[in-house]
Amino acid sequence: MPQPVSSPYEKETTSERIQRQGEELWDRVRARGAAINYPFPDHMTLRSFSLGEVAEILSVSDSYLRQLSIDGLGPTPELGTAGRRSYTLRQINELRAYLASARPKEALKFCPRRREGEKLQIISVAAGPARTTTAFYLVQGLALQGFRVLAVDLDPKGSLSEMFGYFSSIIPVHNASMYAAVRYDDYRASIRTAIRSTHFDGLDLVPGSFELGEFEQESSRRYRSEGLRLPDASVRMVSAIKDVEADYDVVVIHCAPEYSFLTVGAFEAATGVLVMVRPQLADIASMAMFLNVFSHSVSLIEKAGRSVNYDFIKFLVTRHDPRDVSEQETVALLRDSLGDDLLTATVWESNAIREARLKNRSLYELSAGAVGRSAYEQAMESLNSTNAEVMDIISEVWGRPPIYVSQVSRSTTAGKAKPPSRRLSQ
Helix, strand or coil, X not given: CCCCCCCCCCCCCHHHHHHHHHHHHHHHHHHCCCCCCXXXXXXXXXXXXXXXXXXXXXXXXXXXXXXXXXXXXXXXXXXXXXXXXXXXXXXXXXXXXXXXXXCHHHHHHHCCCCCCCCCCEEEEECCCCCHHHHHHHHHHHHHHCCCCEEXXXXXXXXXXXHXXXXXXXXXXXXXXXXXXXXXXXXXXCCHHHHCEECCCCCEEEECCCCHHHHHHHHHHHXXXXXXXXXXXXHHHHHHHHHCCHHHCCEEEEECCCCCCHHHHHHHHHCCEEEEEECCCHHHHHHHHHHHHHHHHHHHHHHHCCCCCCCCEEEEEECCECCCCHHHHHHHHHHHHHHHHHECCCCCXXXXXXXXXXXXXXXXXXXXXXXXXXXXXXXXHHHHHHHHHHHHHHHHHHCCCCCCHHHHHHHHHHCCCCCCHHHCCCC
């Protein structure tokens, strides 16, 4: 009678078996490109961009860039198959600086960083569907256009941070988030201690962490014990961001999904607020309820003797199916009610965006072939059109003429391949 084959794992303890299963699953998903080292990120890199893509990003001709390279002007691109040139994002930014110097009348187009007298723009990305995705693509889009950007994740679960490979929300890290700069005890530190670099040149991140949840609990206790007086978390957040004001052009604050004292702080620190809504009646009702909470938050700040004057409050339609007649009618309802406060561009429902997320990447980091060219281009068009509107709003606040949306219009009218709203879809 044959003897039963013994399992190599039969002497495992329960904890060993659980650990083995976790490691095996982790290795398998990593092999498929859908996992990042825990708890800290892989050495993430951003792909290089072809000469054609760089020409569209900078709004110059391919031949002009090619001649610059031949003449040895600007950064030296990498030469690939058949002599095809490509540039890293850092090199693109070096090109920006060179072109701004060589063509001073167009300096703002090439190098949009804020000048003396232009205030730091702080955009709070508030509640709503696709809030995290919107913040993710906004900060990357701004960085690709040459802005110096700081992303601040106020979600205790670190949903935005995970998209950059930081999983500090679920391990006992110390002072690794905005908590470091707003905490109530004597261990408060500069926000600089929590800032982390990303693989996008010019884009930094303050990750979310579980400590933010602890801060909310402490704030709640203070709120009840001090006669419902608004805790000074807002003041601390404003002060924290001011500490790095000279280092950035735009700060994007990713608010937590739940109402929180940190969210109130984000509202006070903000110079502008972006609110997402899905074109469904139930979602509009939810947004209307959020606006009541938003109003209450601002009133608390005002009652504390501090003024709130936003440069803008804008609404963005996300997860939109433009072919759905009922959604078309709902968008019309929103536009009739909100007028110019509703962005013209909408972010379409997209399998390409979802597939990129499964790969722990954005579409900016992938080529069209990774998710399907048609879906990729459509998604990029809606995402970049949205970013273009936001960037033109920033330009208006700074007293500059619009640049980005007008470039989209000119390129589309001229019938050129891929306007700026589709710049990276090659």
